Amino acid sequence: MDDDSREARWERRTGGPLTLASLLFLAAYAVRVLADPSLPGAARVACYGTMLAAWAAFAVDYAVRWRFSGQRLSFVRTHLFDAVILVLPLLRPLRFVKAYERVKRRHGQPRLALYGRVIAYAGTSAVLLGFAGALAVYQQERGAPGATMRTFGDAVWWTCSTLSTVGYGDVAPVTPVGRLIAVALMACGLALLGAVTGSFSSWLLQVFSREDEERPPWR
CATH class of the missing domain: 1.10.287.70 (Helix Hairpins)
Incomplete structure (x- = not known):
């Protein structure tokens, strides 16, 4: 049976958008590195803005999950992978496997x-x-x-x-x-x-x- 806590519901709702944000972060970083120094000023600002927005989205997600968990410092200890993702948003696609397993369980299929x-x-x-x-x-x-x-x-x-x-x-x-x-x-x-x-x-x-x-x- 799926976890129906507030943290779990939040994770189900934000999993897809945050995965997309991580891919946009990686794409913007790649353009920033590979196209520099020929990258126009407006495009450079757009890349920085995309990267900053992705980081902000993950910071908000981390803060909300911390708040919903009801834990204090123990949340950081038990959610080390989330802290790593906060530093490196491009690792968010690793949660594809977890999302896939959740869909499998929901349809009664083996993990x-x-x-x-x-x-x-x-x-x-x-x-x-x-x-x-x-x-x-x-x-x-x-x-x-x-x-x-x-x-x-x-x-x-x-x-x-x-x-x-x-x-x-x-x-x-x-x-x-x-x-x-x-x-x-x-x-x-x-x-x-x-x-x-x-x-x-x-x-x-x-x-x-x-x-x-x-x-x-x-x-």
Whole structure:
């Protein structure tokens, strides 16, 4: 049975608009980074306005959910993902999986398996973090003295090798902010890889255990 609390009703009503806001935030940020410095002044203001409006929408959502929860500081501790989304609105599409499961339950259909949820979250996180990380590091590195990341394609290549924990070393950030972004992406890559590997290993163990239980005893 679905939760009918005020917080749950608010989340159901605002889930779609906030997901759209996160996509608009990412699009505006991408235009701001990739089109600069040829971006006209009015377009630059529009990009900043879109990003600020998206951030404001998530701040209002966080404040309303905090108010409805009736909690104080414990709300921050039990809603860490919402706090992360407040800082990085582009991660809002990760809630697609949760919304999908809610629709499934409402129609009496089975939810995604645990392994499916892990893969869905990890895959979506990798794509969103990779694209956003490439944009952020490219913004810092382009034009920097001694930079090896001269194009956005270089930034994408570096982000893929960093998130996958391969790290070829042919392209690397040289600015302090770029290196901070690199550390964050390394940590995210290790976490995502560990989640997927652990989930896959657990699934294999479950499959092998089921086969052993169904296998007839030797005579």
